[in-house]
Amino acid sequence: MRTLSHFINGQDVEGKEEKYTDIYCPNTGTVQARAPLASTETLARAVTAARNAQIEWASTNPQRRARVMFNFKTLVEAHKDRLAQLLSSEHGKVISDAQGDIQRGLEVIEFACGIPHALKGEYTEGAGPGIDVYSMRQPLGVVAGITPFNFPAMIPMWMFGVAIACGNAFILKPSERDPSVPVELAKLMIEAGLPPGILNVVHGDKEVVGGILDHPEIKAVSFVGSSTIAQSVYERGARAGKRVQAMGGAKNHGIIMPDADLDQVVKDLLGAAFGSAGERCMALPVVVPVGDETADALREKLVAAMKNIVVAPSQDPNADYGPVVTAQHKKRILDYIELAISEGAERVYDGNSHPIAQDNQGYFIGPTFFDNVTPSMQSYQEEIFGPVLQMVRVNTFNQALQLASEHQYGNGVAIYTRNGHAAREFARRVNVGMVGINVPIPVPVAYHTFGGWKRSSFGDTNQHGMEGVKFWTQIKTITQRWPDSADENNNGFDIPTMG
16 A cells, blocks of 8 residues: 655655544445655655745746746646546546546646746836836735635645745645646656755645644635635634635535527536536536426437436546545535435436445445526525535526625636626626636636635735736835936935925
């Protein structure tokens, strides 16, 4: 059985931990590896390595830092199949989905390759008599990322790619459920030319999270997880004087107008609601058809299409999705299904009847579809994070708009329509951070920015794109004057002006 190590200062580090956590194979329910849970001493060792390496890295010119990113991208692409297999074995994603996880992370690495341009400041010549003003973006120092289980490649690359390109040193605390790929990515960064100490991986549980949030030398923390924990991370980090971005949960809605192409809607919904077993913060677990005629037609088409969904072990090339990540998470999803039934929702399609869901070895749940869900139901209000689709019927466009806008989460939303005016009005008025128009999962491209509203995000700055550059840097503004030695200067007691 494999035993993982921390990765500190460019080397595998065993540490002095006595506690380990098991890493399960979601396909079989068996233990396949174990990872250490770091002590405060191990975290301190990682921070020291990062601090010692960061000063020289920050002084390395941006184009040289960009070359490391170019090399890293090439290496990840060369190892993509191996990484996808490893990711799939620990998470339970099918191979194609695991490859997509890696590819979306690489897109942010591609953005980071352009860091020389992104770090350019502003310059004003002649702001006053002989006075010029300019600004520069400088790294924060030692920073950290705490990443979730559902995207073990993408989200770490979203964080460390931009942070390191900006000149910071990075401490990564990956999910203890599937931590192997983050370690492999860190090793590839070293192979790409990154100096030891700039990217360190420390495994751990809530004790290490607390250590990261409290450590005085860690200047910024990026977090992705549930909203309850995200709020706690934000508040604790802010109290410690850190810059914090904490991304939380979601309950994304798909609004289906009467003029929508229902065949396209069904095709998109199958992937958006059930892909990756619904373990995505940008999944589409709520569909909102406008009018009973639209709802009835959509329901009929959905049920017919759901019969063709293939749930199988993640290594099966024919699988549409595989198991969920752990036995505990499977129980949580099943509890929500039972809750929805008890609340009066109509279970139209029973995922528990799927043959593989009856196997007690792996963590499989078949696709489940509920109709006649109402906004007052707890199962609607909360994030299920599994292969469960809920239909909430409304009569008008404004009711659909209100439903998405008033939900506690505001990560993503989609509208399906052929009406340009309806789409424009919806995008302008909806109280949600990311909007798709005939696009089911509106995750922005890497040179834009990712982030939700309301309880989906805590902090003022989004991930990647220029918002990411702003988060991982601080701006310095310089006002300079180089007077001619013959100039007569005032006595220096007056307030300087630019007039």
